[in-house]
Amino acid sequence: LQAHDRSDSRLTQPATGVAAPAQALPGRMRVEFLKADAVPPAGLLAAIHYGSAPFPAAGVPLAVNVRLEPLAGSPLAELWYASGRVSTGVAGAVRYVCDDHYMFALLEMDERAREGVLHTAELAYTAVRRFQQASGYPHLLRMWNYLDTINDGSGDLERYRQFCVGRARGLAEWSVERFPAATAIGRQNATHDLQVFWLAARAPGKPIENPRQVSAYHYPRVHGPVSPSFSRATLAAEGTLLISGTASIVGHVSHHHDDASEQLEETLRNLAALQSADPAHMLLKVYLRDPSLQPLVAARLREVYPKSDVIFLAADICRRELLLEIEMMHLP
Numbered sequence: 001l002q003a004h005d006r007s008d009s010r011l012t013q014p015a016t017g018v019a020a021p022a023q024a025l026p027g028r029m030r031v032e033f034l035k036a037d038a039v040p041p042a043g044l045l046a047a048i049h050y051g052s053a054p055f056p057a058a059g060v061p062l063a064v065n066v067r068l069e070p071l072a073g074s075p076l077a078e079l080w081y082a083s084g085r086v087s088t089g090v091a092g093a094v095r096y097v098c099d100d101h102y103m104f105a106l107l108e109m110d111e112r113a114r115e116g117v118l119h120t121a122e123l124a125y126t127a128v129r130r131f132q133q134a135s136g137y138p139h140l141l142r143m144w145n146y147l148d149t150i151n152d153g154s155g156d157l158e159r160y161r162q163f164c165v166g167r168a169r170g171l172a173e174w175s176v177e178r179f180p181a182a183t184a185i186g187r188q189n190a191t192h193d194l195q196v197f198w199l200a201a202r203a204p205g206k207p208i209e210n211p212r213q214v215s216a217y218h219y220p221r222v223h224g225p226v227s228p229s230f231s232r233a234t235l236a237a238e239g240t241l242l243i244s245g246t247a248s249i250v251g252h253v254s255h256h257h258d259d260a261s262e263q264l265e266e267t268l269r270n271l272a273a274l275q276s277a278d279p280a281h282m283l284l285k286v287y288l289r290d291p292s293l294q295p296l297v298a299a300r301l302r303e304v305y306p307k308s309d310v311i312f313l314a315a316d317i318c319r320r321e322l323l324l325e326i327e328m329m330h331l332p
């Protein structure tokens, strides 16, 4: 029952004459980055924390450690606030937490216990599909995928391409119109884990494609045996725009090989083509193959998105000629 709207929530506010904060609206996603030495507050659904620094996860219902190193000055964690009753659970290899509207879930699989990344991804995504179909949160809004040495192997044997084959096999009959927004990124250190986590909802989101780019699920054969299973963005029912990892790809072709500054400009044009009207806040995550690119990228992002928060992470991108990738969240 979607009975919550602004007028309903105003009725429950004390008559102070002060407008209720946007994040108090039921079902409104509230996401923030946590400053480097701060402690996570109460009331969270999940915390995604980056790198090897110790993280005070006590009291956080689901803490996910993404083993990518944050670059100088970056916040170390992303906090997802809960709205309503929170419960946690385990279903096979899936660990999850849910509230009245959303579910966050996590799967980590050691590739060494399976036969390669294709098979691991197939197992993982079979589990995702079955778990999602049985849950009360059937709509996948946003997924993150992290794996080691994403560019190892040549041609169709490149690990990213193998991951794409396994993911598609695992998702099986999952229809293209219901693909979530996503990120698929390579670690620069060895963990042996395929790590997949995702945000799902009771209410469907709207998948959005980018007019400047061929839909990833329609990429031609030249990019691998099976096209990637994701949408360019998801517009959640309450207005948050969740933009996939976005890079210097026009049509289906990588542009500006080996020119980071031109790749950044192309990426910004791709992001602009997905922009929502007037977000109150923007959160960016920037993946850089070479950490020495950070000052250049940071300076340009301050010009383009002066009011945003940014996490920089050292990471490999899924095509070897790509030097950077940016994902973004627009909060209404």
Ligand code: 3EB
Pocket: 145, 182, 183, 184, 216, 228, 229, 230, 244, 245, 246, 247, 249, 318
């Ligand atoms: C691209 O546009 C760049 O396979 O889940 C971006 C976001 C990319 C998600 C994925 C891949 C994925 O094709 C790569």
